[in-house]
Amino acid sequence: MLIHENFNLQPHNSFGVSARSKYFSSVRSLEELQLALQYASERRSPIYVIGEGSNVLFTKDYPGLIIKVALTGVQIDQESGVVRVASGENWHNFVLTCMNAGLHGLENLALIPGSVGAAPVQNIGAYGVELASFVKHVKGLDMSTGKTFVLNASDCCFGYRDSIFKKPEGAKFLISEVTLQLQLDWAPNLSYASLDKEFYEDPVETPQRLFSIVCRVRRRKLPNPKLIGNAGSFFKNPLISVTLLEELKIRHQDIVWFDTDDPNIKKIPAAWLLDKLGWKGRKNGGAEVSATHALVLINAAKATGKEISVLAQRMVASVLDEFGIVLEPEVRIL
Ligand SMILES: Cc1cc2nc3c(=O)[nH]c(=O)nc-3n(C[C@H](O)[C@H](O)[C@H](O)COP(=O)(O)OP(=O)(O)OC[C@H]3O[C@@H](n4cnc5c(N)ncnc54)[C@H](O)[C@@H]3O)c2cc1C
Missing domain, CATH: 3.30.43.10 (Uridine Diphospho-n-acetylenolpyruvylglucosamine Reductase, domain 2)
Structure with a gap:
């Protein structure tokens, strides 16, 4: 070492x-x-x-x-659909490996950058699917005690871009391995409207087709971090009370929201809030809000981390000022 x-x-x-x-x-x-x-x-x-x-x-x-x-290794049990994967494996390659082995469910999560070990940390999600639905166990080392841990899905306290690994009690947990239960029979999840539209405009009902549509949509919508520095969505979509939503509707008739499992809580697309305030394309030094996606901050010209975080703070302040909503970063700021 x-x-x-x-x-x-x-x-x-x-x-x-x-x-x-x-x-x-x-x-x-x-x-x-x-x-x-x-x-x-x-x-x-x-x-x-x-x-x-x-x-x-x-x-x-x-x-x-x-x-x-950088721990590697994938063990697939094709009969049961149970897969054990080391945390240093690349997430997208892992999704591809599972699909090619005839195990399904992860296709909607294709092309999310990063490692397998980080996936449970923020419970990665895209196009109507979250990692949490597949997790059986997460294994690792508690760096504060040196002891190993094995958590089942409910112990992981998964939520929207959230888990125990983001909370103080799990902050010292290093994830070494994730065990997932995947589907033996393919049942596409097309709950995300734009995916549904793309899929039925050009239907080839195979997991491979869904996988390639997800990759195509993502390539079209998000900047490639290998070409333009970014971390995907910088902020989480805020959850607000129905009361606040009703107040906001008076001033903003066009406000967009989504239902959650709790009828009293609604999810507002952070991109809508930021777009409404004209953030697309605005800059701070070399840091810039993407001209096509108000939720994506980019390193346009040798930005410093400080410049990016100051730009993010200004965005948070303006959303709070106009809508009374606190935006929470999805990105971990160090
Ligand atoms: C273009 C782009 C698009 C994206 N789209 C999405 C999307 O659609 N959905 C989504 O959910 N995310 C998305 N992201 C965010 C990112 O891809 C995910 O959060 C991913 O899981 C990060 O993986 P990573 O290995 O790079 O994590 P890192 O950035 O290295 O780490 C992220 C966090 O996880 C912790 N961590 C990492 N590995 C471990 C480990 N083994 N044990 C314990 N803690 C660990 C780190 O301490 C840190 O807090 C996107 C990012 C980009 C750049």
Whole structure:
């Protein structure tokens, strides 16, 4: 195991911002992980875990050890549909592997950048599907005690872009392996309106077709982080009370909202709020709000992490001012 000092994090975050960490280690086995943890503990160094860095924003140098999880391996049981996958595997490749093995359900989550290990952290979701519906167990190491943990889906407290791993009690959990129950019979989830439209305009009823439509829609809508630094949607869609929605409808007759499981709570597309306030294309230094998607902040011209976070703070302040709604970042800001 190699520990790098004064390490350049620019290639390890999809915003492509400049930042360095005091120490950095890419761990390929649980033994290497233990050694890295020991190294940090001997130096009383803080630790932060990353996968592929597509949901983090470094606003300054990190004063401790960054552990990049590079554990690999996929075990598929085709009879039961149960799949065990190591956390360092690339998410999109994993979706493809499962589909090719005849196991289904993940097609709507194709092309989400990042690693398998980060997927339960924010309960990744897209086009009407969330990871939580497939999780059997999440396994890993509690870095505060050195003990292993195995959590079942309900222990993970999954919510909308949320889980125990984002809360203080799970913040020290390093995920090493995820076990999913996938579908043996394919039943496409077309609950997301635009997907439904695309699918029926050009119907070929196979999982491969759904997979390629999802990839096509995503490529059309979202900037490729390999070409333009970004982290996808910067903010979560806010949940508000029906009372607030009724108040807002008086001033904004065109407001868009979605029902949730709770009849008293409605979800508002953050992109609608930001678009309404004219945020598309606005800048702060090298940071910019995408001209085509108000929820996506981009590194347009050698932006610093600070410039991106200041732009995000201004967006939050303007939404609060106009709508009385607090936008919460989806991206982890360091
Ligand atoms: C263009 C684009 C589109 C996107 N679209 C979507 C989308 O449709 N839906 C969606 O949900 N997300 C989306 N995202 C966000 C991102 O892809 C996901 O959050 C993804 O799961 C991040 O994976 P990562 O490995 O890059 O995580 P990182 O950015 O490395 O880490 C994210 C968080 O997870 C933690 N973490 C990472 N690995 C582990 C581990 N092994 N154990 C414990 N904690 C860990 C980190 O500490 C950090 O808090 C998009 C991002 C981009 C750039």
